[in-house]
Amino acid sequence: MSSLLEVQNLVKHFPIAGSRRKVQAINGVSFSIERGETVSLVGESGSGKTTIGRCLLGLIEPTAGGIFFKGQAMGRGVDVRAKALRGRLQMVFQEPAESLNPRMRIGEILGEPLLTLGMSRGDRDRRVAETAALIGLRPALLDVRPADLSAGLQQRVGIGRAIVTRPDLIVLDEPTSALDPTARAEIVDLLKALQADLDTAYLFISHDLSTVRFLSHRVVVLYLGSIAEEGPSDRLFAAPRHPYSAGLLASVMLPHPSLKAERRLTLEGEIPSPIDLPPGCPLATRCPFTESRCRDVSPPPSALGGGHLVHCYNHQKVAALGDVADQLTRFQELASRILA
Numbered sequence: 001m002s003s004l005l006e007v008q009n010l011v012k013h014f015p016i017a018g019s020r021r022k023v024q025a026i027n028g029v030s031f032s033i034e035r036g037e038t039v040s041l042v043g044e045s046g047s048g049k050t051t052i053g054r055c056l057l058g059l060i061e062p063t064a065g066g067i068f069f070k071g072q073a074m075g076r077g078v079d080v081r082a083k084a085l086r087g088r089l090q091m092v093f094q095e096p097a098e099s100l101n102p103r104m105r106i107g108e109i110l111g112e113p114l115l116t117l118g119m120s121r122g123d124r125d126r127r128v129a130e131t132a133a134l135i136g137l138r139p140a141l142l143d144v145r146p147a148d149l150s151a152g153l154q155q156r157v158g159i160g161r162a163i164v165t166r167p168d169l170i171v172l173d174e175p176t177s178a179l180d181p182t183a184r185a186e187i188v189d190l191l192k193a194l195q196a197d198l199d200t201a202y203l204f205i206s207h208d209l210s211t212v213r214f215l216s217h218r219v220v221v222l223y224l225g226s227i228a229e230e231g232p233s234d235r236l237f238a239a240p241r242h243p244y245s246a247g248l249l250a251s252v253m254l255p256h257p258s259l260k261a262e263r264r265l266t267l268e269g270e271i272p273s274p275i276d277l278p279p280g281c282p283l284a285t286r287c288p289f290t291e292s293r294c295r296d297v298s299p300p301p302s303a304l305g306g307g308h309l310v311h312c313y314n315h316q317k318v319a320a321l322g323d324v325a326d327q328l329t330r331f332q333e334l335a336s337r338i339l340a
């Protein structure tokens with residue numbers, strides 16, 4: 001059986017007005033999502049996470065490549081509101097207040113996606129009530145408006161509106177970043193519980209690596225619109241093998257006070273502009289392991305077993321840096337430099 005979602009060699013370049021050059025936002029990204037699975041996209045600002053999400057939802061058209069949802073080609077000319085796809089693919093946004101219509105009551109907001117499914121009034125009301133219970137919303141709150149709710153409750157409604165059609169996949173673009181820590185923890189727990197109940201797959205886009213670690217089955221690490229590394233979340237966080245993702249993921253660990261200078265990895269050089277990407281590995285200008293082939297030809301993925309893929313000629317050098325704890329310690333410095 002095919003994957004729930006397959007992204008094949010996705011390319012998205014944005015034209016620049018008055019120029020022949022383009023912003024090379026996504027440069028040949030492939031990954032898949034299985035039913036009931038959470039796949040996270042991580043990477044610094046500008047790595048292309050949101051652009052991938054927007055391509056999947058049909059909000060922008062890919063420049064090249066294929067997106068297949070339940071085996072059906074998406075993209076050019078395919079309407080996500082088409083009958084077979086209606087309600088199967090949903091989205092939760094970063095800012096709940098902005099994404100909910102302030103004039104509508106919560107019950108209407110939750111019921112709105114069901115209108116396109118042609119459900120009877122009675123079925124819709126039942127589904128809305130069930131959904132309110134699933135997201136932990138008291139029935140009395142179905143009559144209020146978004147402004148009457150806290151940001152955490154508003155985001156519950158945002159999630160409720162997404163699950164009300166019982167979709168196969170939800171794209172969650174930074175769903176917790178506008179929330180305070182308590183509300184954030186509650187939303188993360190809610191997402192986990194809903195997945196257990198409904199078997200919905202998530203594409204989770206986030207800068208919050210602790211949450212990514214908690215929620216994800218698999219993680220895709222992006223750097224300048226290309227995949228650096230992907231694999232099962234526990235493997236990636238315990239044993240990253242790409243210099244970039246190792247630094248990024250290690251940044252969630254506590255810094256080690258006894259880091260010795262001779263054990264430090266340093267990243268020198270500029271981050272290339274996405275308008276002028278060099279050939280080869282996008283990290284080549286900054287990576288301590290760069291050799292001439294890195295600058296010439298993008299490294300093909302090396303399979304490390306268990307679905308762990310790394311796009312680096314020198315991943316053994318990363319592995320050779322030591323066992324996990326040791327390696328994470330060393331990568332603190334790398335992380336702080338990459339993320340500075």
Ligand SMILES: Nc1ncnc2c1ncn2[C@@H]1O[C@H](COP(=O)(O)OP(=O)(O)OP(=O)(O)O)[C@@H](O)[C@H]1O
Pocket residue numbers: 014023024025043044045046047048049050051052274
């Ligand atoms: N409409 C657009 N026109 C031109 N360039 C764009 C457009 N949308 C995104 N980009 C560029 O594409 C690249 C990827 O942007 P994107 O927003 O996907 O990154 P991101 O990883 O989601 O970042 P963030 O974490 O800040 O949301 C960036 O260089 C961005 O400036």
